Every structure is written in structure tokens, then in C-alpha cells.
Amino acid sequence: MKKITRLVSSTLLIAAAQQASAAELTIEIQNLTQGIYFTPLLVAAHTPDASLFELGEAASAEIEAMAEGGALDGLMTIGTSINADMVANSAGGLLVPSASTSTMLTNDSSNSVLSIVGMVLPSNDGFVGLGSWPIPSEVGTYTIYLNAYDAGTEANDELRTSMPVPPPLDPLLGNGGSGVTSTETNATVHIHRGNFGDSDMAAGSSDMVNSVHRWLNPVAKVVLTVN
Numbered sequence: 001m002k003k004i005t006r007l008v009s010s011t012l013l014i015a016a017a018q019q020a021s022a023a024e025l026t027i028e029i030q031n032l033t034q035g036i037y038f039t040p041l042l043v044a045a046h047t048p049d050a051s052l053f054e055l056g057e058a059a060s061a062e063i064e065a066m067a068e069g070g071a072l073d074g075l076m077t078i079g080t081s082i083n084a085d086m087v088a089n090s091a092g093g094l095l096v097p098s099a100s101t102s103t104m105l106t107n108d109s110s111n112s113v114l115s116i117v118g119m120v121l122p123s124n125d126g127f128v129g130l131g132s133w134p135i136p137s138e139v140g141t142y143t144i145y146l147n148a149y150d151a152g153t154e155a156n157d158e159l160r161t162s163m164p165v166p167p168p169l170d171p172l173l174g175n176g177g178s179g180v181t182s183t184e185t186n187a188t189v190h191i192h193r194g195n196f197g198d199s200d201m202a203a204g205s206s207d208m209v210n211s212v213h214r215w216l217n218p219v220a221k222v223v224l225t226v227n
Contacts, residue, residue, distance in 0.1 A: 022106050024227040025135070029090075029116065030100040033219050035212035036148075037096055037169060038128055039070030040089035041118035042079075043103055045111040050082045051132050052115045056188050059151040063117070063189070067127040067151035069164055070119040085111050094121075094166060109137075116146065120219065121169055122208050124162050125151040126192045128220050141225045145218035150192040155184050158195060158206035172212060174201035191217065 027043055044052065052075060053063050062074030072088050079086045090103035095118070116130040129149050136142055154162065157179035165173065180196055194217075197210030 022108050023135070023137075025105040025107065025114075026102065026225040026227070027087075027105065027114075027116075028100055028102040028223040028225075029095070030221045030223075031095045031097050031219070032145075032221055033097050033215050035097055035172065035209075036123075036215050036219060037094045037121040037166070038091075038220070039066075039094060039119040039121060039164070040072060041091065041095065041101070041116060041128075042066075042072050042075055042086065042088050043090065043105065044075075044079050044084045044086045044115050045105055045107040045135060046079065046082055046084035046113060046115065046132075047110055048113045048132060048134070050078075050084075052078070052117055053129060053131055053149070053189050055131070055149070055190065058187060059153050059189050063127075063151055064125070064153045066117055067119055067125040067149075068154055070121075075117065083111070094168065096168070107135075111135075114224070116222065119164075120148050120192075120215075121166070122158070122160070122163055122173060122213055123148075123192070123195065124156045124158070125154040127151060130222065135224070136226055139226050141223060144222040144224065146220040146222060147217040148192040148194075148215065148219045150186070150190050152184065152187045152189055155182050156193070156195075157181060158197065158208045160207045172209065174198075174204065174207040174209065176203050177207040178203070178205050180205050
């Protein structure tokens with residue numbers, strides 16, 4: 001009986017190895033906005049039983065750190081624990097408005113879904129996201145449009161003191177706003193309402209400029225090439 005079990009196990013392992021053919025993926029991400037920046041992006045192919053974020057559910061501590069400060073370390077630790085194929089920061093820093101970045105992944109058939117995340121700036125806890133999108137098995141080119149999401153972890157007061165302000169963004173923001181709001185009713189990951197902004201650079205309710213920092217979804221375009 002033990003001998004038969006070993007033979008069956010060996011057969012299953014051989015079959016699994018034959019099915020786990022590697023696929024070459026090219027992922028191009030374009031920032032579609034007028035005045036919104038993306039912090040370093042994480043691109044991950046992983047198994048469908050895992051996810052980086054879920055709409056309608058509370059954000060994890062790792063998503064909160066990414067959405068409020070652009071940090072990817074926690075999410076990469078999760079990715080490593082689930083044997084994800086990952087590339088971080090392919091743009092080498094901020095992805096500026098209208099710019100594109102391209103990266104490549106080699107993944108096996110078990111990592112059959114694709115996720116992408118990165119903070120949007122300026123925002124309190126907004127992020128561009130693709131969650132567990134099934135990777136096509138057929139060779140070809142596929143286009144996906146991405147929304148900006150609200151992590152639900154921080155009030156969208158739209159004040160520069162509540163968010164990272166990297167040098168390219170600093171002169172574009174106002175100062176001295178009173179705050180758009182101090183509370184939020186939705187504490188789960190949800191579609192971002194966009195920045196309100198105003199036209200007063202020295203006061204008003206927001207430090208964001210409504211003619212620059214407003215956005216409508218989608219905010220990014222992904223072109224995925226399966227080779």
C-alpha cells in the first residue's frame with residue numbers, strides 16, 4: 001500500500017510540474033490624471049485565495065500604511081509569505097501625471113491573479129488599485145482601467161499636514177486650510193469621492209487646488225501583455 005501511495009504522489013507531482021509553465025507578463029501602467037501623483041507602485045501576481053485589499057472591508061494595517069504614507073514594506077512582506085511574484089517601484093519614484101512605467105513579471109500558473117496598489121497624492125488615504133484581476137491564459141494584450149479607492153482609515157480633510165508632501169507637490173498645494181471634514185462615515189475600502197479642493201491658496205477649507213487636484217475615475221490605465 002505504501003508503494004502505491006508513493007507512485008500516485010510522484011505522478012501528481014509530475015503532472016503539477018508540467019502544468020506550472022511560466023508566463024512572461026509585461027505590465028505598463030499609465031497615470032491618466034492631470035495633477036495627481038502615484039507613490040511607488042507594487043505589482044504582484046499571486047494565488048486567487050489571497051488578496052491585497054477587499055472592497056467593502058476594513059483596510060489591513062499594511063494597506064493603511066500604503067494609503068496614508070506610500071509605504072510598501074508590509075505589503076511586500078505579505079507577498080513574500082504567499083509566494084507572490086512582485087515588482088515594486090518600477091518608476092523609480094513618483095509616477096507623475098500622464099507618465100507611464102513598465103515592468104515585467106515571470107510567474108507560474110498558480111499565481112493566476114494580478115494586483116496593483118500605490119498611494120495617490122495629494123490625498124489623505126487614497127490609492128490606485130487593482131485587486132485580484134484574473135490573468136488571461138491566452139497570449140495577447142489586455143487593457144484595464146483602474147479606479148482610485150479610499151482606504152477608509154483617515155478623514156479626508158485635504159490638508160497638507162495630513163499627508164506626505166514630496167518636493168514636486170509642495171509648491172502646488174495651498175496652506176492654511178481649515179479642513180474639508182474631520183470625520184468619515186465609511187470606514188471600509190471604497191471608491192474615493194475625489195478631492196474637493198478650492199481656489200484659495202492661503203485659506204479656504206482645503207489646501208488642494210480645485211483646478212489641479214480634482215479627479216474622476218478611472219485614474220490609471222494598465223496594458224498587460226501575456227507572452
